[in-house]
Amino acid sequence: MHNYHFVVASKSFLLVQEPIEEILRERTYYYKDNNKEIDFWFITNPSFIDVLELKNEFLSIPDSLAAIVSLDQQFIKWLKLRISFVHIGSFKSKSLFILNE
Template sequence: MRVRARAHADAASTEVKQFYYCVANADFMLNDENNEHFPEILRERRRFFKEKGKEQDFWIVPNPAFLDAMPEVKKKIRQPCVAVVTTDKVWNDFVKLRMDRVYKGGVEGAVCDILKSAAPVEADAFEAPKTWTAPYAKYAGGWWHVFEPNGDF
């Protein structure tokens, strides 16, 4: 699969690029009932990219290591955290508009440094909600792993 191999190669690249990110508490971004639309946004974008043969330009980075160089930003985000990282500024603005309580920014760096995770977020990291009011079943824990830099895009 050419697209998958290219996405994996990009994650190890030392090429310097401009990246944009939205970062928030991991429980909020990956598990909160109010953000149940978030997995669908990512899945739809992935489907579109596969149909068009486009290379992956967005990732979920658990506990992004690049935040260590930004202590003023890191202290604003409850830990553990997760970032949606992309090279597409317009799509990053879209993600920010679709979600509240996320911090949006940009960073330039080597692909391998920006997509590096300081620690994973495990599939069972969050407590099951006591009540679930959505008219459909909750997504299974770990749904985000496919969008990580070495995921099965």
């Protein structure tokens, strides 16, 4: 069982208003330089929001959602400080794609 941590916000906020592409690119380079396996993912329309019953918190967002999911809780906490207007949370699962086990 893995502990996944995430930030979630509107897709347009993460892709247009914040330099998330640059942040993730720099993080990828850092991992490659340190021979570390990538442990984060950028996901559009994250289905785990429905499973975790968080959808009500995001009903007022007119755009579709996007999330950055990671096994590294410190990275997610840093993202929250860096881009502020996001929701953070976590869940446990055997797989990022199978949440009800």
